[in-house]
Amino acid sequence: MTHDQFRELLPLYVVGVLDGDDLHEFERYTAEHSETCSREITEFRAVADQIALAATPIKPSTEVFKGVTAAIDDHSRMTKRLNASERRARKEFSVGMIVFRWIPWAATLILCVLVVIMNNHLREVTSQLALMTGRNTALQSENTTQQTKLTDLTGQLHQLNTVVATQTKEFKLQSDQFRDKNEQQRLDIEALQATNKRLTDDKAALTRVADELRRELENQRQQVASLDRKLTAQSSALDLMMDPTIRVFAMTDPSGATKAVAKAYWHERKKTGVIAASNLDPVLQGKGKCLELWTMCGNVPVAAGIGWTDAAGHAMLSIKPDNSFVCADKFAVSIEPETGSAAPSGPVVLLGH
Amino acid sequence: LTTRSTDSLDDRALLRGALKALTEEQRSLIELASFGGLTQTEISQHIGQPLGTVKTRIRFGMMQLREQLGAVPREDIKP
Numbered sequence: 001m002t003h004d005q006f007r008e009l010l011p012l013y014v015v016g017v018l019d020g021d022d023l024h025e026f027e028r029y030t031a032e033h034s035e036t037c038s039r040e041i042t043e044f045r046a047v048a049d050q051i052a053l054a055a056t057p058i059k060p061s062t063e064v065f066k067g068v069t070a071a072i073d074d075h076s077r078m079t080k081r082l083n084a085s086e087r088r089a090r091k092e093f094s095v096g097m098i099v100f101r102w103i104p105w106a107a108t109l110i111l112c113v114l115v116v117i118m119n120n121h122l123r124e125v126t127s128q129l130a131l132m133t134g135r136n137t138a139l140q141s142e143n144t145t146q147q148t149k150l151t152d153l154t155g156q157l158h159q160l161n162t163v164v165a166t167q168t169k170e171f172k173l174q175s176d177q178f179r180d181k182n183e184q185q186r187l188d189i190e191a192l193q194a195t196n197k198r199l200t201d202d203k204a205a206l207t208r209v210a211d212e213l214r215r216e217l218e219n220q221r222q223q224v225a226s227l228d229r230k231l232t233a234q235s236s237a238l239d240l241m242m243d244p245t246i247r248v249f250a251m252t253d254p255s256g257a258t259k260a261v262a263k264a265y266w267h268e269r270k271k272t273g274v275i276a277a278s279n280l281d282p283v284l285q286g287k288g289k290c291l292e293l294w295t296m297c298g299n300v301p302v303a304a305g306i307g308w309t310d311a312a313g314h315a316m317l318s319i320k321p322d323n324s325f326v327c328a329d330k331f332a333v334s335i336e337p338e339t340g341s342a343a344p345s346g347p348v349v350l351l352g353h
Numbered sequence: 354l355t356t357r358s359t360d361s362l363d364d365r366a367l368l369r370g371a372l373k374a375l376t377e378e379q380r381s382l383i384e385l386a387s388f389g390g391l392t393q394t395e396i397s398q399h400i401g402q403p404l405g406t407v408k409t410r411i412r413f414g415m416m417q418l419r420e421q422l423g424a425v426p427r428e429d430i431k432p
Contacts, residue, residue, distance in 0.1 A: 012412060015383065017396060047415060110388070117385075
């Protein structure tokens with residue numbers, strides 16, 4: 001403790017409220033520094049002593065007043081019996097008593113005040129104690145109830161812990177089984193995925209082969225159809241040429257620029273015929289041009305069909321004039337646009353009569 | 354106790370004036386301490402205030418009383 005701390009506790013000490021560690025420390029410090037502290041304690045205690053005298057005096061009861069007065073009278077009578085020398089001394093003492101006669105009154109007053117304050121305080125403490133006792137009883141009762149509940153809950157908790165432990169063990173076992181099964185399924189899925197990929201690749205390869213075969217088959221079908229048509233046309237042409245009533249016209253290039261030659265076979269009664277040509281400049285189908293046949297009765301050309309050569313410049317052209325055909329004494333072949341013309345517009349490459 | 358005659362009317366009036374100059378809290382705590390015979394801890398529990406508050410109020414109140422009452426002459430103080 002420092003001296004400043006001593007001075008802080010000093011006002012509390014002189015009114016007598018210090019307790020516990022504060023009081024212990026204070027007394028230890030004052031014992032160690034009695035010379036320094038005693039004067040300050042004495043000085044401050046004088047202030048505390050004066051406070052007691054500030055209380056309002058209370059008029060004592062008649063009995064107390066008479067008792068005190070009688071005591072004073074007795075004291076006076078005793079004083080008269082003293083000898084002169086003692087009387088003088090007693091007289092001086094009596095003067096002192098007169099001067100300090102307030103002391104019994106003040107003491108009585110302080111005692112009364114203390115009794116009243118202590119009584120009130122005791123009453124408050126008693127009521128608080130009763131209140132706290134009641135609360136304590138209620139708390140003890142509640143505590144007992146809570147202890148019972150706690151015991152029950154502890155038992156339930158123990159049971160739950162047992163159940164949880166069992167379920168945890170089962171769950172772990174099932175979890176391990178699921179994990180193994182899952183791993184096996186994962187491996188199976190990977191194997192299936194690999195197989196599926198191989199099958200997909202095989203399917204794609206087979207699809208490509210099938211498409212190729214389908215295209216080849218289509219080409220062959222078209223070739224067969226073309227050959228069929230060609231065979232039919234040639235059969236018809238052959239039948240026509242074998243007919244004894246057929247008329248034959250030799251045809252050549254009228255300009256003499258090429259060696260193109262042809263023969264036109266015409267059946268007068270059936271009004272149909274065929275032209276077999278060779279050495280023509282190739283006029284292939286799908287190239288924007290065609291060979292158009294014309295029959296002429298006099299100098300009037302009548303369109304009698306279109307056709308094309310093969311790559312070698314050979315052609316077998318059917319003569320199919322329309323109903324406006326009257327007679328045929330000339331045949332001509334000219335090069336026309338792909339779909340033919342109503343009248344010759346291109347070069348005549350064969351002419352015969 | 355000092356030898357000053359505190360039973361005179363003037364001194365008593367001075368003492369009461371000094372007590373009135375204190376705050377209500379300081380005065381009531383000092384009276385409780387002087388006449389109630391309670392310790393600082395008991396006062397704190399009794400009035401429901403923190404112990405530090407009780408100590409501070411009593412200390413400042415006592416120091417103010419000392420100033421109001423004036424310095425007591427050293428020679429008048431009995432050891």
